[in-house]
Amino acid sequence: MTETVLRTGAEKRKLTIDMRALSPFIALIVLAIAGALINPDFLSASNILNVVTRSAFIAIIAVGATFVIAAGGLDLSVGSMAALTAGVMILTLNTLGGADMGTLAVGMLVAIALSAACGLANGLIVTFGRIEPFIVTLGTMGIFRSLVVWLAAGGTITLRNFELRELYRPIYFGSVFGIPIPIIAFLVVAAIGALILYRTSFGRHVVALGSNEDVARYSGVPIWRVRTLTYIIQGICVGIAVLVYVPRLGSATPTTGLLWELQAITAVVIGGTALKGGVGRVWGTVVGAVILELVANIMVLSNFVSEFLVGAVQGAIIIIAMLVQRSVHRGR
Amino acid sequence: MDSVLRAENISKSFGPIEVLSGISLELRPGEVHAVIGENGAGKSTLMRILSGHIAPTRGHVHLDGQSVTFSGPVEAENRGIVLVHQEILLAEDLTVAQNLFLGREIKRFGFVDDRTMRERTRGILAELGTRIDPDCEVRRLSIADRQLVQIARALLVPHKVVAFDEPTAVLTPIEAESLFSIIRRLRSHGAAVLYISHRLNEVKAIADRVTVLRDGQHVATRDIEGLEPLEMARLMVGRDMSKLYPDKPDTASDHVILTVRDMTVPGFVENASFDLRRGEILGFGGLIGAGRTELFEGLVGLRPSQGSVSFRGESVSFRDAREAMAAGIVYLSEDRKGKGLLLQQNLRVNLSLAALDRFRRGSFIDVGAEEKALDEAIRNFDIRTRSRDLLAGQLSGGNQQKLLLAKMMLLEPRIIIIDEPTRGVDIGTKEQIYRFIAQLADDGLSIIVISSEMQELIGLCHRVIVMRNGRIAGEVAQADLSEDSIVYLANGVHEERAAEIAAGHA
Numbered sequence: 011m012t013e014t015v016l017r018t019g020a021e022k023r024k025l026t027i028d029m030r031a032l033s034p035f036i037a038l039i040v041l042a043i044a045g046a047l048i049n050p051d052f053l054s055a056s057n058i059l060n061v062v063t064r065s066a067f068i069a070i071i072a073v074g075a076t077f078v079i080a081a082g083g084l085d086l087s088v089g090s091m092a093a094l095t096a097g098v099m100i101l102t103l104n105t106l107g108g109a110d111m112g113t114l115a116v117g118m119l120v121a122i123a124l125s126a127a128c129g130l131a132n133g134l135i136v137t138f139g140r141i142e143p144f145i146v147t148l149g150t151m152g153i154f155r156s157l158v159v160w161l162a163a164g165g166t167i168t169l170r171n172f173e174l175r176e177l178y179r180p181i182y183f184g185s186v187f188g189i190p191i192p193i194i195a196f197l198v199v200a201a202i203g204a205l206i207l208y209r210t211s212f213g214r215h216v217v218a219l220g221s222n223e224d225v226a227r228y229s230g231v232p233i234w235r236v237r238t239l240t241y242i243i244q245g246i247c248v249g250i251a252v253l254v255y256v257p258r259l260g261s262a263t264p265t266t267g268l269l270w271e272l273q274a275i276t277a278v279v280i281g282g283t284a285l286k287g288g289v290g291r292v293w294g295t296v297v298g299a300v301i302l303e304l305v306a307n308i309m310v311l312s313n314f315v316s317e318f319l320v321g322a323v324q325g326a327i328i329i330i331a332m333l334v335q336r337s338v339h340r341g342r
Numbered sequence: 343m344d345s346v347l348r349a350e351n352i353s354k355s356f357g358p359i360e361v362l363s364g365i366s367l368e369l370r371p372g373e374v375h376a377v378i379g380e381n382g383a384g385k386s387t388l389m390r391i392l393s394g395h396i397a398p399t400r401g402h403v404h405l406d407g408q409s410v411t412f413s414g415p416v417e418a419e420n421r422g423i424v425l426v427h428q429e430i431l432l433a434e435d436l437t438v439a440q441n442l443f444l445g446r447e448i449k450r451f452g453f454v455d456d457r458t459m460r461e462r463t464r465g466i467l468a469e470l471g472t473r474i475d476p477d478c479e480v481r482r483l484s485i486a487d488r489q490l491v492q493i494a495r496a497l498l499v500p501h502k503v504v505a506f507d508e509p510t511a512v513l514t515p516i517e518a519e520s521l522f523s524i525i526r527r528l529r530s531h532g533a534a535v536l537y538i539s540h541r542l543n544e545v546k547a548i549a550d551r552v553t554v555l556r557d558g559q560h561v562a563t564r565d566i567e568g569l570e571p572l573e574m575a576r577l578m579v580g581r582d583m584s585k586l587y588p589d590k591p592d593t594a595s596d597h598v599i600l601t602v603r604d605m606t607v608p609g610f611v612e613n614a615s616f617d618l619r620r621g622e623i624l625g626f627g628g629l630i631g632a633g634r635t636e637l638f639e640g641l642v643g644l645r646p647s648q649g650s651v652s653f654r655g656e657s658v659s660f661r662d663a664r665e666a667m668a669a670g671i672v673y674l675s676e677d678r679k680g681k682g683l684l685l686q687q688n689l690r691v692n693l694s695l696a697a698l699d700r701f702r703r704g705s706f707i708d709v710g711a712e713e714k715a716l717d718e719a720i721r722n723f724d725i726r727t728r729s730r731d732l733l734a735g736q737l738s739g740g741n742q743q744k745l746l747l748a749k750m751m752l753l754e755p756r757i758i759i760i761d762e763p764t765r766g767v768d769i770g771t772k773e774q775i776y777r778f779i780a781q782l783a784d785d786g787l788s789i790i791v792i793s794s795e796m797q798e799l800i801g802l803c804h805r806v807i808v809m810r811n812g813r814i815a816g817e818v819a820q821a822d823l824s825e826d827s828i829v830y831l832a833n834g835v836h837e838e839r840a841a842e843i844a845a846g847h848a
Contacts, residue, residue, distance in 0.1 A: 209706040211698040218695055221684040228644065228673070228681045229696040229749075230664035288686055 033334070034281050034297040041304050049311040059190055061307045062300060066192035067092075067251040069299035071270060072277040073196075073203040073292055074247030077240040078143075079278050080207070080290030082220040085132060085244050086147040089270035090154035095125045095252045096262035097158045097167045109173035121256075122249040128154065129245020133238030151271070159264045169260040182257040192254045196296065199250060204292040206243075213290075216240060220287025269321065273302055276328040279335070302327070344407065346371050346534050347392065347423065347503050352401035354387055361387050362558045364401070369503060369534040374525060376537045376549035376566075379578055380768035383555040385538045386428075389505055392536065393425040394418030422502035426509060430488045432480045432495075439463040439476040442495050466494050470524050484631065486517040493524065504528055505536040510544060511766065514629040514794060516833070522548050540578075540768060542571035543797075554578055579770050586769070587801030588777045590820075591784035595620040599788050600671075600757060602641065605649030610636035611812045614649075618757065618790065623783050625803030626792040627828045633812040634792045635676060638759050642666035642673045654756075667696060672750040676761035676792070678739070682746045685735030689727065690716050692734045692745060697752035719748035724774060740771030747778065758782065759790040764798065776802055796825045808832050 045052040071088050078085045099121040106113045128150070135146045161167065169175055184191050207213035215236045218226045226233050256262070279285055280301055281294025305327065306320045315323070345368035354362040362384045369375050379385050390396050392403060394412030402409045405421060412418045415425070432441045439460045448455045448462075463476040472490050480488060489509065496504065506525070510518040525535055525548060539545055545552060545566075552569060554561040554577040561577050575586075600618040605611060611633040618624050626634045640647030643660030651658050653669060660666040663673065675681035683692050694701050694712045701711050719725060723744040727737060734745060743763065750758065763779065764772045779789055779802060793799050799806045806818045808831035815831040818824075 205706075211702060211707055214691065214695070214698055214707060217687070218684055218691075221686050222680070224677075224681040225684050226695075228663055228675050230662070230667045231695070232662070232664055288684075 031282060031291060031294065034294045034301065037280070038297050038301055038304070041301060041308070045304065045308045045311070048308060052308070052311055057307070057311075059193070061303050063190045063192045064307075065299045065303035066196040067255050068270060068273045068277055068302065069196045069296050070199045070247050070251040070254070071244075072274040072281075072295045072299050073199050074244035075274045075278045076203065076281070076283055076290050076292050076295045077207065077216055077243045079275070079283050079285060080220045080287055081216045081237055081240045082223065082287030083136065083143040083237065083240060084147060084275075085129075085143065085241065086271045087128070087132060087151040087154055088244065088248050088274055089267035090151045090158070091125055091128045091245065091248045092252050092255070092267035092270060093158045093262055093264070094128070094154040094161075095121050095249055096256050096266055097161050098124055099252060099256060100167045100169050100260075100262055101161065103174060104170050107171065109171050109177060111177070113174065114178060118253055121252050122246060125245040125249030125252065126242055127245070129241040129243070129248070130238065132245070133241030136241065137234045137237050155264070158262065158266070162262065162264060164264065167262045169256070175257070175260050178257040178260075180257075182254055195250065195254050199247065200292055200296045203243075203247075207290050207292055212236065212239065217288060217290060220284075220290070222288075272328075273299075273324060276324060276331070277302055279328055280331045282335070284335070285332070298331075345369055345404075346406060348404040349388070349392060350402045350404065352388065352391060352398045352403070354384075354391060354396070355399045360399075360558060362391075362398075365555070365558075365560050367553055367560075367563070369536060371502070371532050371534050372529055373550040374529055374535040374537055374548055376539060376545040376552045377555065378538075378540060378542065378545055378552060378574060379555035379561075380540065380770060383578070384558040385555055386507060387558075388555070389425065389507055389536065389538055392418075392503075393423050393505055395425075419499055422500055423505070424496040424499060424501045424503070425505045426493050426496045426507065428507040428509070428511060430485070430492060432488060432491060434481040435479060437477050437479055438467075438474055438483070438491050441480055441491060442466070442476075442498060444495075446498075462498075463494070466498060467491075470494055470497075471520060485512045486514070486630075489513065489517075489521070493521075497528075501533055503534045503536060505538070507538050508540070509537075510539065510541060512630070514631075515796075515829070516629070518544065542574045545574065546571050556580055575769055586773050586776065588780040590623070590802075590804060591621065591780050595622075595786075599654055601652040603650045603652075605637060605640060605647060605651070607633070607636045607640035607645055607647045610645075611640065611647075611809075614809070614814050616807055616814065616817075618788050620788055621783050621786050622805070623779060623789045623791060623803045625799040625806035626790060626809065627794075627796065627799050627806050628809035628815070628832045630794060632809040632832070634809050635761055636812075637809070638673055638761065638790065638792065642671055642759070644673070667753050667755070670754070670756035671759070672696075672753055672755040672757070673759040674746055674750055674761060674763070676765060678742050678746055678766075679735070683734040683742055683749075686733055688731055688733055689725075689737075689745060690730070693719055693749050693752065696749055700752065715752065719745070719752075723748045723778070738768070738771075739766035740768050740775075743767055743771070743775060747775070755787070757788045757790070759792070761792045762794065763791060764793075764795070796828050799828065800824065810834055 051057060075085060075088065099117050102120045103113060103117040106116060132147055132150055135141060136143045139146070181191055186194060207216065215226065215231045218229070218231055219233055219236055223233060277298035278295050280298030282291045283289055283295060302324055305323055309315050309320055309323065310317050348368040350366055352362055352365045353360060365388060377385050377388065391398050394415045394417055397411070404410065433444060436444065442463050443459045448458050460476045467474050470490060470493065474483065474487050474490065480491065483491065489512065509521055513521060528535055537549060549566050551563060551565055552574065553563040554574065556578060597620040598617045599620045603615045605614045614637050628634055636645060639645045641651065643662045643666050653671070658669060660669070679685060690712050693716055698707065701708050716730065720727065725741050725744045725748065727741065734742060737745065763775055767775065779791065783789055791799065791803055800823045804820050806823060806828060808815045808818065808828055810832055815834065818827045
C-alpha cells in the first residue's frame with residue numbers, strides 16, 4: 011500500500027518538473043515550425059547553422075549568467091566587459107606584432123585573464139562591499155564601457171596584422187566535421203557549465219545560496235567564496251565569447267557588446283532559471299539564447315515586422331517569459 | 343444557551359485529501375473556547391473557514407442563528423469576526439498608527455488624517471494596557487509589541503468573535519500573561535474568543551471550554567473544569583502521554599569538554615562564562631531577547647564575538663559556521679524555515695548540504711550515496727513524508743526539525759547546540775526529539791538546549807543556566823530545577839508576580 015502511494019507521488023512530481031524544464035524546448039520547436047511555415051529556406055542546414063553560430067556569443071555569456079543568477083546575483087556589466095576585453099586583446103595582439111600561434115595564445119590568455127579579473131572585481135565589490143549586485147554591475151558597466159571608448163579614442167580598435175587575422179579567422183568561420191567552431195565552443199562551455207552546476211558541491215552551494223543565503227551560511231557554506239566565484243565564472247565566459255567574437259570582425263568599437271547583458275539575462279530567464287535565484291538550468295539557457303537568435307532570424311526572413319524592431323521583440327520576450335514563469339509557479 | 347458563531351458539520355477537502363470532516367463547534371458570547379490538536383489536525387483550516395479565508399466543502403457556518411457564506415475575510419470582518427494571525431503581518435517601515443489603519447485610513451478632504459488616527463491608536467493601545475508610541479516605526483518594536491499592534495489592528499473594527507492563532511508562539515511567559523489579561527478583558531466585554539494553541543498549560547489557564555481535533559476529526563468538547571493538560575494531551579495524541587520526557591541519562595563524567603570565558607557579542611551578550619561537560623544536556627533559559635541565541639551564534643562564528651573558548655583543551659575561535667562544524671560543534675537555529683532548511687529544495691539536497699564534502703567521489707557529488715543517507719535518515723529519525731521527492735517546505739514542523747537534526751548529525755559533531763528544539767512541533771514528535779537528545783547524551787555527546795519552555799528545560803536538562811539582559815544571571819543545578827528558580831533568575835524578581843506566572847504555566 012505505502013509503496014504504491016510513494017511511487018505514484020514520485021512519478022507525478024517528476025512529470026511536473028519535466029514540464030517546467032521542457033517549456034523552453036517546446037518553445038524552440040514551436041518557433042522552428044513557425045519559421046518553416048513562413049519561409050521554406052528557414053529549415054535549410056545552412057540557415058540553421060548560421061542561426062546557432064550567431065547565438066554562440068550570447069549563449070556562452072549566458073551560461074556564466076546562469077551561475078550568477080542561480081546564486082541570487084545579477085551581472086549587468088557583461089556587454090561592456092566583452093567590449094573592453096575585445097579591445098584590450100586586439101591592442102595586445104597589435105603590440106606584440108607577431109603572426110604566429112604563440113602571439114595568438116598570449117592574446118587569448120590576456121583576454122581570459124582580463125575578463126576573469128573584471129568578474130573578480132564585480133564579485134569582491136558585491137561580497138565585501140555588501141552592495142546590491144544591480145548597483146555594483148551598473149557601475150562597472152559604465153566603467154568598462156568608457157574604458158573601451160577611451161582606449162579606442164572614440165573610434166575603432168582594429169586588428170592590424172593581416173596574417174594574424176588569417177590565422178585567427180577559422181575560430182569563427184571554420185568548422186570541424188561540418189559543425190562551425192563557435193557551435194562547438196558553446197556546446198563545450200555549456201557541457202562544462204552543466205557539469206559544474208549539477209554535479210559538484212560548488213554547484214550545489216550556488217543553488218543553496220540562491221535559495222536562501224541565511225540557510226547556506228548556517229549550513230557552513232563559504233558564501234563569500236561561492237558568490238565571488240560565480241562572478242569569476244561569468245567573467246571567464248565573457249572572455250571565451252570574446253575569443254570567438256574577435257575573428258568575426260577583427261575589431262572592437264564603443265558599441266561592441268551593446269545590450270548583450272539584456273540578451274544574456276533574457277536567455278537565462280527563458281531557459282527557466284529563476285531570477286530570484288535557487289534554480290539554475292544551463293541547457294535551458296542555451297536554448298533561450300538560440301530562441302532569441304531564431305526570433306531575429308524569422309523576423310529577417312519574413313516581412314511581417316521590420317527587423318529594426320528585433321530589440322523590441324526580444325524585450326517583449328523577457329517580459330512574456332517572466333509572466334509564464336509566474337503562472338507556472340502559481341499553478342504548483 | 344445561544345451561540346454567536348456555530349459551525350455545523352464542516353468538512354474541507356483539498357483535492358482528494360480531506361483535512362476536516364464533519365466538525366461542529368459553537369462559540370458562546372463571553373467565553374474563551376480553545377481548539378487544540380497536533381500539527382496537521384486541522385486547527386488552522388477550521389479557523390480560516392470560520393474567519394472567511396476559505397470556504398468549506400460541506401457544512402454551514404451560522405452567525406447569530408443565521409446561515410452565512412462569507413465572500414472573504416473582509417466580509418467576515420465586517421460581520422464582526424476578526425482573526426489575529428500567527429505570523430506578524432505588518433509593514434516594518436510604517437509607524438504603528440499607519441499600520442493600524444493600513445487599508446482603512448481615515449481621510450479628511452481626501453488627505454489622510456494623521457492626527458485622528460494617531461489619537462485613536464493611542465486610545466486603543468492604552469485599552470490593551472500598553473504604552474507603545476503610535477509614531478514608532480514597527481521595525482523598532484520587539485516581537486511582543488508587534489504582536490500587540492497586530493491585536494490592536496484586529497480589534498479596531500467592531501468585533502463579536504476574536505480568533506487567535508497560536509498567539510504565544512513568540513512570547514515570553516510575562517508577555518503571554520499580559521496577552522491573557524487582554525483576552526480576559528475581551529471576554530468580560532461579551533466577545534467570544536477562539537483560541538488555537540498547542541501549549542496545554544496555557545489552555546488550562548485561559549480557556550473556558552476546549553475542543554480537541556485529531557486528524558481532521560472532532561474528538562471531544564469539554565469544559566475546562568476537571569480537564570488537566572495530561573488528559574488533553576491524551577485526547578490530542580490518542581495515547582497516554584504521561585511520559586513525555588525520557589529518563590535523564592547518567593552522566594557520571596566530570597570531564598569538561600568546552601570552556602567559555604568572558605564571551606561578549608557586541609550589542610547582545612556581555613562576559614558570559616560557562617563550562618560544558620561530556621555527556622551533559624545543558625539548558626539555557628531566559629526571556630526572549632536575553633541574548634541566548636546570540637551567545638551561541640557568536641560562539642560558532644555566525645556573529646562577531648570576543649572571548650576565550652577552549653574546546654577539548656585547545657583554545658579555539660571560529661570565523662564562520664564551517665570552521666565550527668569542522669571542529670565538531672554544530673548549531674541548529676531556532677528559525678528552521680529562515681535559517682535551517684532550504685524550503686524550496688528537496689529532502690536530499692537539504693540533508694547533505696552541510697556535510698557535502700562527505701558525499702564527494704572525485705570532484706563530483708555521489709548522488710547514490712546521498713540517496714542512501716536519506717534512506718537512513720528517514721529510518722533513524724522517523725521522518726514521515728508522503729514521498730521522498732517532497733520539498734522541505736512541504737514537511738510538517740516536527741518533520742522539518744527531524745530533517746534538520748539528521749542534516750547536522752551527518753557532520754558527526756561532538757557538541758550539538760539546539761535552539762528551541764520543539765518550537766512549532768506537535769507533542770508526539772516532541773517526545774521523539776526528547777528521546778533522541780537523551781540518546782545522544784548517553785552516547786557521550788554534549789548537548790546545549792536553548793528553550794523558552796521551562797517544562798522542557800526541567801524535564802530534559804541536567805543543569806540550566808539562565809540569562810538576563812545579555813548576562814548570565816545564574817545556574818540551577820539538577821536537584822534544584824523548578825519553574826520558580828528559573829523564573830526568578832530570568833526576571834530578577836522573586837515576588838508574587840513570579841509565583842503568579844509560574845502558577846499560570848504549571
